[in-house]
Amino acid sequence: MTPGTFELLGFGPQGWGFLLLKAAGTTIAAAICGFFLGSLFGLLGAALKLSSLLAPRMIGQFYTTIFRGVPEILIVYLLFFGGSVAVTQVMNLGGFPGFYSLPVFVIGVIAIGLVSGAYQTEAYRSAFLRLNRGQIEAGAACGMPRHLLLRRIIAPQTLRFALPALGNIWQSVLKETSLLSVIGLTELLRQAGTAAGSTRQPLLFYGIAAILFLIIGRMTGAALGGLERHLAKPWSR
Amino acid sequence: MTSPMQANTANTSPVIATEGLRKHFGTVEVLKGIDFSARDGEVISILGASGSGKSTFLRCLNLLEMPSAGRLHIFGEEVGLRAGKDRLRIANRRQVDRLRTQVAMVFQNFCLWSHMTVLENLMEAPVHVQGRSRAEIREEAEAMLARVGLTARRDAYPAQLSGGQQQRAAIARALVMKPRVLLFDEPTSALDPELVGEVLKVMRDLADEGRTMLIVTHEMAFARDVSSRILFLDQGQIGAEGTPQQLFGGGHNPRFDQFVSRFNQG
Amino acid sequence: MDWPFLIDVARQLLSGVPLTLQLAGSGLLAGGVLAVLVASAAASGIAPLRWIALAHVEVFRGTPLLVQIFLIYYGLGQIPELRDSFLWPFLREPYWCAILALALNTSAYTAEIIRGALQAVPEGEVEAARAAGMSGVLLRRRITWPIALRHGIALYGSEVILMVKATSLASVITVAEVTNISYRLISSTYRALEVFVVAGAIYLALTFLVSLAVALVERRLNAHHAHRRT
Numbered sequence: 001m002t003p004g005t006f007e008l009l010g011f012g013p014q015g016w017g018f019l020l021l022k023a024a025g026t027t028i029a030a031a032i033c034g035f036f037l038g039s040l041f042g043l044l045g046a047a048l049k050l051s052s053l054l055a056p057r058m059i060g061q062f063y064t065t066i067f068r069g070v071p072e073i074l075i076v077y078l079l080f081f082g083g084s085v086a087v088t089q090v091m092n093l094g095g096f097p098g099f100y101s102l103p104v105f106v107i108g109v110i111a112i113g114l115v116s117g118a119y120q121t122e123a124y125r126s127a128f129l130r131l132n133r134g135q136i137e138a139g140a141a142c143g144m145p146r147h148l149l150l151r152r153i154i155a156p157q158t159l160r161f162a163l164p165a166l167g168n169i170w171q172s173v174l175k176e177t178s179l180l181s182v183i184g185l186t187e188l189l190r191q192a193g194t195a196a197g198s199t200r201q202p203l204l205f206y207g208i209a210a211i212l213f214l215i216i217g218r219m220t221g222a223a224l225g226g227l228e229r230h231l232a233k234p235w236s237r
Numbered sequence: 238m239t240s241p242m243q244a245n246t247a248n249t250s251p252v253i254a255t256e257g258l259r260k261h262f263g264t265v266e267v268l269k270g271i272d273f274s275a276r277d278g279e280v281i282s283i284l285g286a287s288g289s290g291k292s293t294f295l296r297c298l299n300l301l302e303m304p305s306a307g308r309l310h311i312f313g314e315e316v317g318l319r320a321g322k323d324r325l326r327i328a329n330r331r332q333v334d335r336l337r338t339q340v341a342m343v344f345q346n347f348c349l350w351s352h353m354t355v356l357e358n359l360m361e362a363p364v365h366v367q368g369r370s371r372a373e374i375r376e377e378a379e380a381m382l383a384r385v386g387l388t389a390r391r392d393a394y395p396a397q398l399s400g401g402q403q404q405r406a407a408i409a410r411a412l413v414m415k416p417r418v419l420l421f422d423e424p425t426s427a428l429d430p431e432l433v434g435e436v437l438k439v440m441r442d443l444a445d446e447g448r449t450m451l452i453v454t455h456e457m458a459f460a461r462d463v464s465s466r467i468l469f470l471d472q473g474q475i476g477a478e479g480t481p482q483q484l485f486g487g488g489h490n491p492r493f494d495q496f497v498s499r500f501n502q503g
Numbered sequence: 504m505d506w507p508f509l510i511d512v513a514r515q516l517l518s519g520v521p522l523t524l525q526l527a528g529s530g531l532l533a534g535g536v537l538a539v540l541v542a543s544a545a546a547s548g549i550a551p552l553r554w555i556a557l558a559h560v561e562v563f564r565g566t567p568l569l570v571q572i573f574l575i576y577y578g579l580g581q582i583p584e585l586r587d588s589f590l591w592p593f594l595r596e597p598y599w600c601a602i603l604a605l606a607l608n609t610s611a612y613t614a615e616i617i618r619g620a621l622q623a624v625p626e627g628e629v630e631a632a633r634a635a636g637m638s639g640v641l642l643r644r645r646i647t648w649p650i651a652l653r654h655g656i657a658l659y660g661s662e663v664i665l666m667v668k669a670t671s672l673a674s675v676i677t678v679a680e681v682t683n684i685s686y687r688l689i690s691s692t693y694r695a696l697e698v699f700v701v702a703g704a705i706y707l708a709l710t711f712l713v714s715l716a717v718a719l720v721e722r723r724l725n726a727h728h729a730h731r732r733t
């Protein structure tokens with residue numbers, strides 16, 4: 001007696017529904033954490049690349065070249081294997097013998113953060129370059145100190161200009177989380193693989209994973225599109 | 238209303254004064270040592286050929302441009318400047334920020350903040366820089382908008398306004414800070430000819446109120462009718478200085494006469 | 504620095520480069536042909552064709568490439584008709600599955616690039632050609648497509664680079680290209696950083712060569728353009 005499609009995807013004892021939804025939650029969590037960590041790296045990278053000094057500019061260039069030019073999966077492997085080697089060495093030096101590793105979720109978020117940060121660097125940098133210098137001068141001429149200029153004029157406008165590019169990067173980040181299945185994070189793809197293996201229904205479960213990715217991407221895309229339109233209002237006539 | 242005490246000091250010490258102000262960009266010397274002072278209530282038009290250094294001079298007065306040498310006094314207070322690599326540096330940012338709240342600037346390209354409505358543009362600096370209460374400043378901002386004829390457009394964004402409306406909003410933005418001096422850098426140069434009049438009218442009213450104004454302009458008629466004093470910049474130096482009657486009467490300074498006649502030819 | 508180890512790693516990884524290039528090349532070739540078909544379908548007057556094209560683009564751009572690879576590699580075998588067909592000898596090979604997935608994936612992105620490039624062709628230049636008596640294939644061959652090509656070439660260059668990087672996912676279904684070899688080296692030696700540096704250098708070199716080639720093509724196209732203007 002093999003269970004039907006409906007039971008396989010349901011929430012009953014034979015069903016994978018609950019586990020798949022939980023894995024979708026992990027996918028979304030990893031994507032959100034990775035994206036925001038990437039924003040941090042991106043802002044830092046943009047600041048480096050916009051510096052008037054040569055050394056910071058070169059560091060920024062090095063960062064974006066490496067993390068945009070090397071396959072993401074290699075970076076995931078580097079952090080997974082290299083990370084545990086490094087942590088183990090530190091622990092052993094500190095007098096704690098044995099083998100240690102970081103949680104795969106943390107490794108995955110750092111990997112995604114580093115990669116998306118390289119792309120976000122370009123998004124923030126080009127948005128910053130589109131700022132109108134005169135408006136910043138107008139702020140300075142009103143006696144705004146630098147932190148106020150940054151918070152009230154530069155940051156909001158940079159964010160608005162960067163938003164379309166950030167939306168594209170978000171979609172990439174969402175899909176990149178699937179790479180974390182290779183280091184054992186039970187996100188959507190890995191959970192689908194487990195289900196596919198134990199039920200011998202790969203078409204069904206990878207298909208479901210694909211559909212869930214489409215739905216998540218569509219919904220977040222619509223939300224970001226709405227935000228983008230809302231924030232673009234001041235520039236429309 | 239200014240107290241007699243303030244009026245008294247205002248009459249004795251200049252509002253803005255420079256001594257030996259110099260500025261060079263690379264090897265090009267744009268300002269070659271300017272000694273200048275403006276007193277309370279003066280309306281000074283700064284005239285000169287294109288490239289003579291008018292904008293640079295005006296921008297040095299609120300340190301949007303850093304001079305290469307010289308001294309600057311604002312409201313009788315010396316602005317702290319220290320030597321830098323190829324120009325002076327601000328010694329004390331707080332002092333400069335404080336003085337800047339009282340020296341307002343109106344730009345050629347308006348430079349309203351494009352992510353804020355007109356009303357938000359007006360309230361921004363009073364609330365966040367001067368720390369005044371929102372309720373109080375909102376009333377003043379609305380009054381100021383009424384004064385420049387923009388009440389109906391207070392919730393519009395700058396991109397939705399005409400150039401003339403944007404410049405009037407920018408003037409209102411400068412005024413709500415209750416500045417003691419207003420700097421204008423070619424406020425009508427970026428405007429279509431039919432919009433110039435509405436902005437000049439607002440400026441004329443301000444002059445009639447007795448406000449202290451420094452105006453870089455190419456509007457000769459306006460300069461002649463409204464200013465109490467003309468400053469003619471010629472190749473980075475003060476070429477001539479005097480009342481409009483003295484200068485526009487002719488024969489006072491040949492370079493100025495040449496400038497005006499070339500100007501009148503178009 | 505352990506040079507003998509690095510040199511040994513480099514030698515092993517370089518042996519995977521031909522496979523990486525094959526995957527990218529075949530994927531781009533097949534994907535390019537498919538992209539033209541999809542773009543034509545998307546622009547056609549027949550509604551069902553348009554819907555299929557739109558769905559194709561939506562699905563292959565909206566889901567991870569790794570999911571597509573697994574669907575093809577593990578999923579297709581579940582269809583009895585396919586197992587019995589002449590295609591099965593190919594579709595059970597990881598190599599061909601990877602190429603199929605890469606081709607389908609890039610076809611969706613490339614179709615969008617084609618659409619955007621055609622949209623960027625100025626209306627006026629097309630009208631001018633019509634006024635000169637051109638129409639149909641002649642108009643497209645002489646005017647529309649050359650102009651669109653110049654608009655699309657830079658974006659397509661980035662797509663090629665993304666494809667070179669995407670071939671690394673074939674490693675997951677045991678295709679022994681550069682990343683697959685890197686993975687085996689890392690998990691057997693635990694010297695992640697050294698292997699990563701060598702593998703990264705190989706990919707950077709490949710993507711650098713691609714961008715150089717794209718820049719050359721762009722230069723030629725523009726020179727041709729400039730020549731015709733004078």
Ligand SMILES: Nc1ncnc2c1ncn2[C@@H]1O[C@H](COP(=O)(O)OP(=O)(O)OP(=O)(O)O)[C@@H](O)[C@H]1O
Pocket residue numbers: 262267285286287288289290291292293294
């Ligand atoms: N940031 C800068 N870098 C280099 N040179 C500059 C810079 N700003 C101004 N200059 C030069 O300084 C000279 C004076 O410029 P300024 O803008 O002060 O002239 P202006 O009198 O305001 O002219 P206009 O009537 O055209 O506005 C010009 O030769 C200009 O090219």
Ligand SMILES: [Mg+2]
Pocket residue numbers: 291292293423
């Ligand atoms: Mg000027």
